[in-house]
Amino acid sequence: MKFNLIFGHKVPDTDSVCAAIALAYLKNKINEKSIPYVLGNVNTETKFVLDYFNVETPKLLDNVKLQVKDLNYEKTKPLMSNVSIHYAYKYMNENTLRTLPIVDEHNKLLGVITMKNIAMSLINTDESKIEALYNNIIETLNAKQIVRVDDTIVGEIIVAAFYEKTLKHNITFNEKSIVIVGDRYDVIEYAIERKVKLIIVTGNLDIPEKYINSAKKNRVNIISSPLKSYQTTKNLCFSKSVNEIMNKNDIIMFNENEYVGECKEEIENSKHSKFPVVTKYKKYLGILSRRHLINPTRKKVILVDHNESVQSVDGLMEADILEIVDHHKIGDIRTSLPINFRNMTLGSTNTIIYQLFKENNIEIDKSVAGLMISGIISDTLMFKSPTTTQKDRETVDKLAEILGIDVYEYSMQMFKAGTSLKGKSIEEVFYQDYKEFVSDEIKVGVSQVFTLSIDEIMIKKDEYIKLINNIKSEKEFLLNIMAVTDIINEGSYIFYSTLQENIVKNIFNLVEVYQGIYVPNCVSRKKQIVPGIMNVIQYM
Structure with missing residues (x-):
């Protein structure tokens, strides 16, 4: 809210x-x-x-x-880095997303993926090898778990399209083999004997109990895929984790507390169109795009x-x-x-x-x-x-x-x-109730200090005058004034920037003026001092 x-x-x-x-x-x-x-x-x-x-x-x-947090950026739900490319692709399609943030278990931003990343991964991937989570293979192939020994599957893909004798002669199965096979139970038996890493049985075929028991004994993973061998092989590469293809480096992201004015140029000049928004601890919050700069929530x-x-x-x-x-x-x-x-x-x-x-x-x-x-x-x-x-x-x-x-x-x-000035520097005293005013581009400064004893100011009179002059020069004021108001006697002692005697005379209707002059019945900056200043300025 x-x-x-x-x-x-x-x-x-x-x-x-x-x-x-x-x-x-x-x-x-x-x-x-x-x-x-x-x-x-x-x-x-x-x-x-x-x-x-x-x-x-x-x-x-x-x-x-x-600030960035004032913008109505998209609260796009992030995905964990261990989800499959297939799941990410499906999620992006269903939600019409072009950029998807990837986070760890603590919601810390790890990277982003785009449809371009997915497309390039298909072009550049080595389809003979794979490293994927068992669960991701199940999800990607819409398959069933038959035997599960390992959480992560790493190995070389072999499509067993030959008879067992041909396989034994031409292809060597080993503990790093991932075998894709149809209803060739002799091949399945051989693969189990060779203790391959994973057997994917295609066509949603029933697997005899004896092979299942043998696979458990030999610690061989088995999955049943409803797809044909060609589709299974083609889709398997989608089971890799998004961590392998996401952009991890040189991500343009913005802290929620950054000022829009400081981010705007970088956003407009970037070749990217989507930018993650994070906390100062890099926790992911949402996705910012150029259109969010148009009507910010002020x-x-x-x-x-x-x-x-x-x-x-x-x-x-x-x-x-x-x-x-x-x-x-x-x-x-x-x-x-x-x-x-x-x-x-x-x-x-x-x-x-x-x-x-x-x-x-x-x-x-x-x-x-x-x-x-x-x-x-x-x-x-x-x-x-x-x-x-x-x-x-x-x-x-x-x-x-x-x-x-x-x-x-x-x-x-x-x-x-x-009114106690104990322990305060002259700067602290001067600025404790200080206001600046502008009229017709002419600037003045007025400090008001309340006191029950003017002596505390008078003993440092020269230091206060020096400060008043320095502020006038730094800020290019026409006039800088400090009014020290005596609450009990209902008057003010006036200190002012040097060489401004004539202006001060006119402001307070004085015959003579000097640093620290006492002006009786002058206690209000708002109703007495500032109106006097403005009246003088308008005739300059």
């Missing part, structure tokens, strides 16, 4: 992670099978929340690019807390977007079909998801309520952000009733855990 993949933006924060988990819970309750994911490592605040409510961190999703995804491609998962355009739940400005993501798009001017995506629970009349589990209230508290900075609405406050009150917690006390624990 295919599952919907639900995830937030590339740099996960508490609102996006909790929204993905909560929405997946809701979707599963209404029988829309879904799995939450994250696109990066969760920050310390989010980890605190997940641990507090005993919820597992969602698995990491690298991309949603089309991954089904639901986006939360973002709707801009630069913030989303790699390969997004190769997936089918089913739904978006967000509270940010409308971005650049496009879809080929109409989708459910819930975008509301609220302080948190989790406030929207709470409404979805109510609309679907689904009871909210305590752990899910804990995640949702955490997402709202985090994104609204406990209602200090200008993005906060009355609906956010009301939702927190309702969720707090389910949980039975003191919201202020819990929020302080959460913020304390989230």
Whole structure:
């Protein structure tokens, strides 16, 4: 069964992670099978929340690019390497197959055979010798077992068309002889005396008990074939195992996790038309052909807390977007079909998801309520952000009733855990909540760091500025900013890429500007910082 993949933006924060988990819970309750994911490592605040409510961190999703496993390739049943050529030929005809995979007892791919392989084996085979399983000879000739001593038959084929005296004079029977004979009991008796490997009695004739007993005593295999001697001889070569004729080397196969984009050129340029699909352990899964590339089954995804491609998962355009739940400005993501798009001017995506629970009349589990209230508290900075609405406050009150917690006390624990910079490198601090934005092909980057003490940043101020400048140069940004937001005092300290003072002045309406300048009443990247940046960009 295919599952919907639900995830937030590339740099996960508490609102996006909790929204993905909560929405997946809701979707599963209404029988829309879904799995939450994250696109990066969760920050310390989010980890605190997940641990507090005993919820597992969602698995990491690298991309949603089309993979071989997303294609509707043929689940062709493979055959074991010890089956006869005759059985394989019959199976391929009955199922109109051009390529047949061959596996071992553990379903590991050993090779493939085609009708061409079978045809060439008939042309090139040495019809005077054979090595085949006893069972395969029975199956190929539609014969009956009379005496069975060996599981494998190896020897030289002799068609006993002469009388016994002539045979004794011209042909020597030995323990490697495979004798094909009709109703010549004298020849049968002679062959048993010579302890040949196998006697194939043609014409479906009855074999007297005395010969059967003698064959058992002399350890001679006997088979009764319903075919005439000529047909028996002709068909016997088909009893060889497919292992002898299959392609074993230089097989073009694809791992189920390989990306279609990387396989496509090799498939289109190959002289072959069929390709085995295997697991990373080379276990056989199916057969892929060029036509399977036409209408692939794309991954089904639901986006939360973002709707801009630069913030989303790699390969997004190769997936089918089913739904978006967000509270940010409308971005650049496009879809080929109409989708459910819930975008509301609220302080948190989790406030929207709470409404979805109510609309679907689904009871909210305590752990899910804990995640949702955490997402709202985090994104609204406990209602200090200008993005906060009355609906956010009301939702927190309702969720707090389910949980039975003191919201202020819990929020302080959460913020304390989230703002701790202990043990983190400057890169980890900068990237823990970092987003990129594009407008008219102009790119900017904005990191937001929440703290209860600016001193931890100021003592490494020069290192942060150097990092900000390096990122701007590497990514060819117009501007790169780090806003260090003081939750208690409700303002932000601004650090920016060097020589961008005039742009920063205009963004924040400042008279003067310097690294680490404090901007009061500035706590929201979404509603204050990014709109200011976009307003400046449009006049450049």
